[in-house]
Amino acid sequence: MSKKNACCPEIDIPTCCDMRGMLSFLILWLLTKRSMYGQEIAEELAKMRGTKPTPGTIYPALKELRIKGLIKAKKEGKNVIYSLTDSGKNGIDEACKYFCSSFGEIFQEYK
Amino acid sequence: MSKKNACCPEIDIPTCCDMRGMLSFLILWLLTKRSMYGQEIAEELAKMRGTKPTPGTIYPALKELRIKGLIKAKKEGKNVIYSLTDSGKNGIDEACKYFCSSFGEIFQEYK
DNA sequence: TTAAATATATTGGTCACCCAATATAATGCA
DNA sequence: TGCATTATATTGGGTGACCAATATATTTAA
Numbered sequence: 001m002s003k004k005n006a007c008c009p010e011i012d013i014p015t016c017c018d019m020r021g022m023l024s025f026l027i028l029w030l031l032t033k034r035s036m037y038g039q040e041i042a043e044e045l046a047k048m049r050g051t052k053p054t055p056g057t058i059y060p061a062l063k064e065l066r067i068k069g070l071i072k073a074k075k076e077g078k079n080v081i082y083s084l085t086d087s088g089k090n091g092i093d094e095a096c097k098y099f100c101s102s103f104g105e106i107f108q109e110y111k
Numbered sequence: 112m113s114k115k116n117a118c119c120p121e122i123d124i125p126t127c128c129d130m131r132g133m134l135s136f137l138i139l140w141l142l143t144k145r146s147m148y149g150q151e152i153a154e155e156l157a158k159m160r161g162t163k164p165t166p167g168t169i170y171p172a173l174k175e176l177r178i179k180g181l182i183k184a185k186k187e188g189k190n191v192i193y194s195l196t197d198s199g200k201n202g203i204d205e206a207c208k209y210f211c212s213s214f215g216e217i218f219q220e221y222k
Numbered sequence: 223t224t225a226a227a228t229a230t231a232t233t234g235g236t237c238a239c240c241c242a243a244t245a246t247a248a249t250g251c252a
Numbered sequence: 253t254g255c256a257t258t259a260t261a262t263t264g265g266g267t268g269a270c271c272a273a274t275a276t277a278t279t280t281a282a
Contacts, residue, residue, distance in 0.1 A: 002209075012205060012209060013209060014205045014206035014209045016179070016198075016206055017135035017136040017139060017202070017206055017238095018238075018270090019133055019206075019209075019210065020132035020237085020239090020268075021129065021130055021132020021239075023268080023270090024127070024268080024269090038229070038230065039229060048213050048214075048216070050213070051270095053269085053270075054271055055231070055232090056231085056232075056233080056271060056272075059232080060231085060232080061269075062230095063231085064268085077229095078228065078229050078278040078279060079229065079230085091126070091127025092127065094123060094127065095130075096217060096220075097123070097221070098113075098161075099214075099217060102122075102130075102159050103210075104218065106211070107211055107218050110207055129267090129268075131238075131239045131268070132268080132269070133239095134238075134239060135238080135239095148259075148260090149260065150260085162240095164239085165241055165242075167242075167243085167261085167262075167263080168239065168241070170262080171238095171239090171262080172238085173260095188249070189258065189259050190248095190259065190260085191259080
């Protein structure tokens with residue numbers, strides 16, 4: 001019924017329903033902790049979700065967030081360091097409130 | 112920065128990142144509470160998320176869950192009552208565990 | 223100095239979700 | 253009976269997330 005992913009063998013990924021659609025939210029949330037470069041973000045996502053997004057997933061998502069003015073990029077050697085803009089900080093704050101009010105009930109029952 | 116939806120004026124919907132991709136998960140979760148017909152499910156989703164899915168969203172999703180054997184349908188008058196199958200009960204249980212382990216950290220900081 | 227490894231990036235294709243628009247079936251009421 | 257309402261359902265068009273494959277730039281190691 002559940003799958004495992006090579007990157008995170010301890011996490012069971014449900015097969016009944018995927019939970020795509022949360023990528024941009026999770027990226028913004030991770031960047032509230034600290035600035036990170038692309039592959040670092042991908043690895044943090046792997047730890048959380050059990051699946052590491054491929055380059056074809058993560059880089060277009062980062063590009064879109066940059067175009068929307070929610071994150072900014074700074075090249076350092078081979079890495080591109082991403083961090084939240086003021087608009088991104090406001091946005092993720094709102095989004096977290098919404099997320100908690102929408103999904104909080106599910107947590108209450110499982111904690 | 113945030114939007115309102117006619118169906119639920121008290122819920123602020125973030126504009127920085129949508130959270131699509133959780134529909135099937137939420138439908139299965141709602142059906143752990145009680146059996147419901149389509150429009151009832153749509154209204155419960157509106158209460159949770161601030162947006163009520165249109166017929167073109169909810170019915171294909173229900174059809175897909177039925178094809179996958181996760182829910183079963185019983186016609187009663189003009190209504191179709193949906194309920195979880197055993198497979199659906201196992202699936203949503205797994206999915207809830209995954210959801211809580213993946214997203215729990217976000218809640219911890221906002222509660 | 224050359225090869226391997228790491229990080230970034232794009233392309234093309236699939237899928238779940240989203241809506242508006244349209245259609246049909248069943249119910250309820252005048 | 254006939255009309256409005258409610259519920260179910262499909263179609264077509266769009267978007268974000270997803271992957272595999274491919275390419276380029278930078279750094280590291282042999």
